[in-house]
Amino acid sequence: MGSVVTQIACGRQHTLAFIPSSGKIDSFGLGGNGQLGTRSTCNRISPAPVKGPWAAKSIQCYFAEQRYCVKRIYTGGDQSFAHYQFLQDSVVPDDFRILDPRRHICTLTFELIQKWLSHAQGRLPHEISDEIDLIFSSACCLNGSFLDGSHPDHYNTSRKYPGVDVNLARLLLHRLSQSPQVSQLVAASLEKNLIPRLTISPPDIEALRLYLTLPECPLFTDPNTYITIAIPFAKATICLKEPPLKVLCNWWSRLEPPVFLRRVELYKDVVVYLLRMQKVGVAPTEQRVFTCFLQTSLKMLEILHSVNEKASQIIQYDKFYIHELDYLIDIRNDYIMWIQQQMYSPLDGPVTMCKYPFVFDAQAKTTLLQTDAVIQMQIAVDQAQRQNFSSMFLPVVESVNPCLILIVRRENIVGDTMEVLRKSKNVDYKKPLKVIFVEEEAVDAGGVRKEFFLLIMRELLDPKYGMFRYYEESRLIWFSNKTFEDIDLFHLIGAICGLAIYNLTIVELHFPVALYKKLLKRTPTLEDLKELMPDVARSLQLLLDYPEDDVEQSFCLNFTVTEENFGATEVFELVPNGTDIAVNNSNRLDFVNAYVDYIFNKSVAPLFNAFYAGFHKVCGGKVLELFQPNELQAMVVGNTIYDWEELEKHTEYKGEYWAEHPTIKIFWEVFHSLPLEKKKQFLLFLTGSDRIPILGMKSLALVIQPTGGGENYLPVAHTCFNLLDLPKYSSREILSEKLLQAIDHNQGFNLV
Incomplete structure (x- = not known):
């Protein structure tokens, strides 16, 4: 160089x-x-x-x-x-870099491909077969092809710029697929000559070009060549030494999203292909090779995922999801094997998909969370049962309940809950949760628990406590840096959120994604501040984007932040002696980073730490590492992506009711005519929450059954089972009136 x-x-x-x-x-x-x-x-x-x-x-x-x-x-x-x-004026040294038509490497061009295709109808002449084999057996020929015409000096290839036109490579290589004969020769050259000769340490940067262009060849996406081309090529890529692999990752990070997505989709398809083979059955003698193939493909995806994350998501993280996993593997068993591998670190064992959590979609991760919860609950129950069995032989030893039971009064739900949780041991948090409202008859089969979470979160988030600050513009809340409440309340809220996830119940908690980033030990950024405080974030972005050099004079800022608490204005320094440090052109990024750090970290550290401790007392463990912040948020609070047609489509009917029954038809006519707020009230009436689980409307599993009595009766919700008792109303008007009356008076549980 x-x-x-x-x-x-x-x-x-x-x-x-x-x-x-x-x-x-x-x-x-x-x-x-x-x-x-x-x-x-x-x-x-x-x-x-x-x-x-x-x-x-x-x-x-x-x-x-x-x-x-x-x-x-x-x-x-x-x-x-x-x-x-x-030496004369016309004498210069020979430059072997200048292509001489009498001596130059053979590269792939439109003209050459057209010549090959013109003989595609008959048997290819030896001259053409030799040309195809020469180009696709030679890394030099392929590295010299597809040069970027907008940068004629291709010798300027660098760690940031590959010097090739990937779209041109895609166009030329796809033209080759027009001839099966040509494609077969290309495949043979790649399989036998080129790919096996790729080294872990290429001689220079230019030798890495083919790692960008060659996957554009249609042969890579042909399932018949996965084993002979796509997987060996991935093996050569992941085996590159650190310096060349770092250069290649740098080039990948600068690809256009559709091009980068093609790389991801290719190896997702390879993984699905291999898993389908495994499901059909792999001979014991081939199992080791199969495991190697699968591991290679997943490692290739892992590198691409790492590039995507470091580049602030070239494509959305959900583009890495492999939705077919739900039926191709036993997710529960995979999770158990992964945990065992974590504990015992076997040198040689089956590939576990949990090692590559970025491929799991929301449904798969929910299954993993449920599996972890069941395992932890079963361990806690078994421990309680063993303790009870041992106590049979000891004098006057109190028995241990296999469930965590909360007996609470509606009028003192926070105090009663805190009292129970204070007395509970860490192992108790892992037990199944049962809630009993004092002087109410309902047995908790899920519905009472739903209402408990709804009521206690409403109470804890009430402005009267001053524990959280509400931001009008975003309609979100964040920890208040000034509160007179006991810090144990923040521990309680964290524990409640953990219990909700653990018991598969969504709760109303209007925090930004930054909270879930912090729970996953990730650092919030200016983008997170834009969600919570859009006005402030826009001002900070304006400061960063300001094009002139007079930042200090134009903005008149120093390293402080001004906040209003209980009617009093206070100034806090972002750094030591921040009052004396003016924000200028050279330190404005430091100011923005310090501002974001203050809002999300420094100003609320004791409160968040208590919340974090309460949350992780219940939900701590390896399973959390599998989630993205947005996914964890959806697990806690559900989402508001309503699809009412989907709700109707997945509703089941009992007794005389069926989809075309007259009462059912007018029910859906009335329901779809309701405004959004009333529809959300119906969800609250029926399920205990006005939000929907991470898996969508279909997971609500609404059931409607007929009930005795006449039209004077109201619909009744069995919240524990998402079951609606719907009388046989004769008209749309009567059904609408009775349904609205029912959903407007939905609090409290009684046996029906």
Whole structure:
């Protein structure tokens, strides 16, 4: 990557290189016969100038008091030669980098492909077969193809710029697929010659070009060549040494999203193909090879995912999801094997998909969370049962309940809950949760628990406590840096959120995604501040984007933040002596980072730490590592992506009711005519929450059944089972009136 070399000559065990800018000839290799021109027989590891009776100036050499120019250099077995010519205006050294039509590497062009395709109807001549084999067996030929025309000097290939046109490569390589004969020859050359010869340490940056262009070949996406082309190519890629792989990742990070997505989709398809083979059955003798193939493909996806994350998501993270996993693997068993591998670290074992969590979609991750919860609950229950069994042989030992039971009064739901949780041991949080409202008859089969979470979160988030600050513009809340409430309340809220996830119940918690980033030990950014405080974030972005040099004079800022608490205005320093540090052109990014850090971290550290401790007391563990912040948020609070037609489509009916029953038809007519708020009230009436689970409307599993009595009766919701008792109303008007009455009075549980 230093001086420009225009000629290379290689002998048996030594090399000469000509540098036109200095007129020097460098040599290296073995010098036993004096072939290196050092006037000795020593070997030389690194290039150094050849000694001679001349002094070099530019490309001019003085010999016998005449001006000469080096034209060509040559090497024999153990000899070296230089051809000089008298320097005239038209004399310049030969430049082997300039393509001479009489001698140049063969590259893939439109004209060459057209020539091949013109013979596609009959048997290909040997001349064409040889050309195809030459190009697709040679890394040099492919690296010299598809050069970016907008940058004619392709020797400027760097760590940031590959110097190739990937879209041109896609166009040319797809044209080859028009001929099955040509495609077969290309496949044979790639399989037998090119891919097996790829090394872990390419000679220079330009040799990495084919790693960008070759996957555009349609052969890579053909399931028939996954084993012979796509997987071996992935193996060659992931085996690259760190420096070349780092360059390749840099190039990937600058690809256009559709191009990058094609790489991801390719190896997702390969993984699905392999898993389907496994499901059909793999012979025991082939299991080891199959495991290697699957691991290679997943590692390739892992590298691409890492590139995507570091580049702030070239494509959305959900583009890495493999939705077919739900029926291709036993997700629960995979999770258990993964946990066992974490504990015992086997050197050789089956590939676990949990090692690559970015491929799991929301449904798969929910299954993983449920599996983890069941395992933890079963461990807690078994421990309680063992303790109870042991107590049978001991005098007066209190038995241990296999469930975490909360007996609470509606009017003191926070105090009663805190009292129970304070007395509970860590293992109790892992037990199944049962809720009992004092003086209410309902048995908790899920519905009472739903209402408990709804009521306690409403109470804890009430402004009267001053625990959280509400932001009008975003309608979101964040921890208040000034509160007079006991810090244990923040621990309680964290524990409640953990219990809700653990017991598969969504709760109303209007926090930004930043909260879930912090729960996953990720750092919030300015983008997160834009969600919580759009006005402030826009001002900070304006500061960063300001094009002039007079930042200090125009913005008049220092490293402080001003906040209003309980009617009083306070100034807080973002850094030590921040009042005395003016924000200028050179430190404005530091100011923005310090501001974001103050809002999300420093100002609320004790409160969030208590929340974090409560949350992780229930939900701590490996399973959380599998989630993205947005996914964890959806697990806690559900989402508001309502699809009412989907709700109707997945509703089941009992008794006399069916989809075309007259009462059912007018029910859906009335329901779809309701405004959004009333529809959400219906969800609250029926399920205990006005939000929907992460898996969508279909997971609500609404059931409607007829009930006795006449039209004077109201619909009744069995919230525990998402079951609606719907009388046989004779008209739309009556049904609408009774349904609205029912959903407007939905609090409290009684046996029906």
